[in-house]
Amino acid sequence: MENKFKRISVIGLGYIGLPTAAMFASRKIEVIGVDVNEAAVDTINRGEIHIIEPDLDMVVHAAVHEGYLRAAIKPESADAFLIAVPTPFKGNNNEPDLSYIQAASDAIAPVLQRGNLVILESTSPVGATETMAKWLASARPDLTFPQDAGGGSDIRIAHCPERVLPGKVMQELISNDRVIGGMTPQCSELAASLYRVFVTGECVLASGPRVAEMAKLTENSFRDVNIAFANELSLICDELAMDVWELISLANRHPRVNILQPGPGVGGHCIAVDPWFIVNSAPQHARLIHMARQVNDSKPDWVVAKVREAIGSYLLDNPNKSARDVSIAIYGLTFKPDIDDLRESPALTIARKLVEGDYGNISIVEPNIDSISGLFERSDVLLNQREKDRVADIGVVLVAHRNLDLEKSKHSYLVDACGAIKA
Known part of the structure; x- marks a missing residue:
């Protein structure tokens, strides 16, 4: 034709x-x-x-x-x-x-x-x-x-x-x-x-167009709800001193269970945004979708709290140091692995909150972007240091990029928000 x-x-x-x-x-x-x-x-x-x-x-x-x-x-x-x-x-x-x-x-x-x-x-x-x-x-x-x-x-x-x-x-x-x-x-x-x-x-x-619009919102809301379940499990497992990655691996051995992997939150212009369009159009009925959004939107704050706990533990181990002496290496800024897209990225949100803290040297390892100009209030944040220089007191893994080379980095405490170490 x-x-x-x-x-x-x-x-x-x-x-x-x-x-x-x-x-x-x-x-x-x-x-x-x-x-x-x-x-x-x-x-x-x-x-x-x-x-x-x-x-x-x-x-x-x-x-x-x-x-x-x-x-x-x-x-x-x-x-x-x-x-x-x-x-x-x-x-x-x-x-x-x-x-x-x-x-x-x-x-x-x-x-x-x-x-x-x-x-x-x-x-x-x-x-x-x-x-x-x-x-x-x-x-x-x-x-x-x-x-x-x-x-x-x-x-x-x-x-x-x-x-x-x-x-x-x-x-x-x-x-x-x-x-x-x-x-x-x-x-x-x-x-x-x-x-x-x-x-x-x-x-x-x-x-009609309304059904087509709703179909896309529904697809992403379905994924958001399932991610929220995994993220909520990560909070529960932390409270009960369990390894969430082990738990999910075991639960997924059931033939009709396929739990997703938890992370630092949900990003991107689709999953992090689309469910709110449904909530906005029918708030009295979109209760589960609304709650899933709240769970996923709150996850970055939980990760920041875990990093601050790690910093507190480090300072207890090193009483001669203050918060301003603590160095932090942050791995990943994009909203998912192996892309350069920062839209609605929970990793970027977490990094910004940590940069706002009164800590010492902060470095970013993000192999998919060339500049962090304008992303942070502090101008002394380093980007993509050489591997041999990646030595920090606290390591924070936010995105499981394939080329992070985490095994070449050295940290006293490591907060892995996305399971990259176990991947």
């Missing part, structure tokens, strides 16, 4: 937008990526990437140099627009902030043409796609939209959330099923035909 889409525009060139743009471009389709970050735009137009994701650099380099991918600051006309911008919180109240989606809508509205398809890929609270459609209709009264004209509208609109794992994005974009919720059946079918350009998984049509 002939491809209806000759030019695609991806709005937002971050951890999802850029891989998606590169994937379409690898299928010999012209792709214009749009981002407000001029440095990222310049980097991409050189055939390079500004994020860490395995295999992405090769695909982007080839697509740019073959002329199928280019980046720009402002949107241009296209057959389809995919919006992949952040959906953070408003302040500290866990209320979803749709301002990035609104800004993207305002940006593409002037270049929309009859027959265009607009897909919201951003993970969003229920109703966000319909809200976006209203923003677009208000900006372009000369065009018709699904909420008013149904299947015969000038512009087709759908929601299709990403469902990929950082570190495996390039594979999972192709192989994972896609949930597509169009505002009309015609919108769904057109969106599915677009994704079938490279998706080998099934394109499953939901009954």
Whole structure:
């Protein structure tokens, strides 16, 4: 079947937008990526990437140099627009902030043409796609939209959330099923035909965008609840002087039990954020989801308390020293192993709290980032010292990166928040 889409525009060139743009471009389709970050735009137009994701650099380099991918600051006309911008919180109240989606809508509205398809890929609270459609209709009264004209509208609109794992994005974009919720059946079918350009998984049509939005939130809330169970077990085992890693290993020998591994908390823009969208939309019913969020959000403070206990024990062993003499080595800042993504990272939260303490030398071992400029209030925090110099009184392992070389480090006390020593 002939491809209806000759030019695609991806709005937002971050951890999802850029891989998606590169994937379409690898299928010999012209792709214009749009981002407000001029440095990222310049980097991409050189055939390079500004994020860490395995295999992405090769695909982007080839697509740019073959002329199928280019980046720009402002949107241009296209057959389809995919919006992949952040959906953070408003302040500290866990209320979803749709301002990035609104800004993207305002940006593409002037270049929309009859027959265009607009897909919201951003993970969003229920109703966000319909809200976006209203923003677009208000900006372009000369065009018709699904909420008013149904299947015969000038512009087709759908929601299709990403469902990929950082570190495996390039594979999972192709192989994972896609949930597509169009505002009309015609919108769904057109969106599915677009994704079938490279998706080998099934394109499953939901009954509408609200169900598709809720599906993504449900997937991540399910994972959050299960992680909270493991994190709660770690607190209980510490109280009862047990090894949580041994306990989980033994419990998982049951054929119908598969407990996840505890950690310092939950990070990333999905699992740490999406459950709050459900809680915000139905607070009186989302009791379990709410409690899981509270368990996982409180874990960083518990880890900090364990580090302070270790410091106290060290000072008891060394009465001639004060807190200002204590050196701390922190292993890992990202929200999960082997990536450079710091979004909602509990490790970064813990590191910041420790840096705020009145301690001596603090060093960070994070092999996936090159600079910590602006991350901490103190300017004397060291990053990625040479292995032979990694000697500290207290070691704090927060992320189980494969290349930390923990066996080469020496510490009087070690707090392992993620089971890296036992891995």
